[in-house]
Amino acid sequence: MTSLAEVPLAPADTTPAAVRLAGTRAGLADISSLLAGAVGTSLAHHAPGPLPAGTPAEVLAAASRALGPAALPERGAGELPALQLLARVMSEYGVNLAHPHAAAHLQPPTLTVAVAADVLASAGNGSLDTYDSGPAGIAVERWLIGALTRLARLGPDADGVLTPGGSLSNLLGLHLARDAAALRRGVDVRRHGVAALPGPRVLCSEIAHFSVHRACAALGLGEDAVIPVATDRRHRMRPDALAARLAALGPDETPVAVVATAGTTDFGTVDPLPAITEIAADHGVWTHVDAAYGFGTLFSDRLAGRLDGIEAADSITLDLHKIGWLPAATSVLLVSDPAGFGALDRQVAYLNPADDADAGFDGLLGRSLQTTRRADAVKAAAAFLAHGRSGLGAMVDRCHDLARHAQTRIESEPALELVAGADLTTVVFRYRGADPAHDDRLNAELRRSLLESGTALIGRTEVPVPAVGNAAVSAAGGAPGRVCLKFTLLNPATTTDDIDTLVAAVLAAGRRCDHLARERTA
């Protein structure tokens, strides 16, 4: 493959006067023809599997060779050659999430209409912080937030904002919760810092997403502020344990938030939201629901009931770049009371002076920690308008069905052990080798061998698997973490036959790795 340095110079004129700009009428037409040229290259170099074959070192070296020396070239190669080179690198060395054997992460294949809309949003390059940086983007975001608060049944005053990811939505939610909890204690954290807030505590299940801990560190509460609450056998927070933890807090402690998870990353399980929101409300504590993964079940008639209780949350994280089939990042923080955004309001002379704001020339600066902020709602609105709730819901149901099929297939296979069945769209399991003592290493090697061959992209996690015959050990507590394999099924175009061949690939890799391991030790 030729590198950019070797691409012959195109006749394209790169002088300033001739530069083609995306926002113009001619520029929009150019985008289509440039894309058409690049798509041809992508199709020609599409990798056969979900990942390129080879070791990470080989793949990354080949991709950098193709790109050429890491230096800004003195002379540009022209638009189409540049785009074609990148199209080639991306399709030859990238990930193909639309491949039926791409089943590792909460990273879906994307909807074409959303990608097209995202191109339009990029072309316009509107920003959301001020009215004059792009009214359309503001209108689309308000439209999307309205649709989402309605879906969550949050009430007419509810509000929200898009963020660059679920981790940052959790950070923002806890930021608002922190400042609200401090204000209730008469502490102005924004001005005086967190030192003035006595013993901040954030309660979440022991398998809550790590971004909750990170958020506590970033917010100055410290990771020690996190109080892990015990889970039941189905990986859900135990309300009795939460109530006990809250009741045990002393007068020198400040409960900042209770974080419930709606769709745990590994299992898709939902904490009992009605009980949790009620207990938190009894203690006057902010409830944040991390529905990064699970929110999309609200599209589905079959599964929406699992999120009953979410309407009582003070804030909600949701990722439409997971269940939602949108390009990242399309994450949202919803709040039931817009007053919560008071923690972020700010008057800046060059952006939102009071008289401009009074006259209606206002943007969304006061809802975000970002200033310049791209119009990520456009791609989401495109997907919502094009597919509707029922269309998206059918996609959710399809992925749920696929996970259930995978579970059945795994249960029927003696060489596989089901660890957690299909609650939502994930299934966790283990390969059983000849010697159970080596199963952790075997499962890890098995997965790496699939990644290296490029034929299947499956997930890995660690779950405390109780020893057989020791049913007294709770699923989540006590037992040591064991290396498990995971299917995360978010491709609605996948068939049950595809799942069967994926399971067969896992079995074949397991046999191969087990055989190699025994040869090593022999």
Ligand SMILES: *Cc1c(COP(=O)(O)O)cnc(C)c1O
């Ligand atoms: C994925 C996930 C997050 C983090 O979201 P990002 O968009 O990857 O930052 C947070 N919480 C849960 C439960 C998740 O599954």
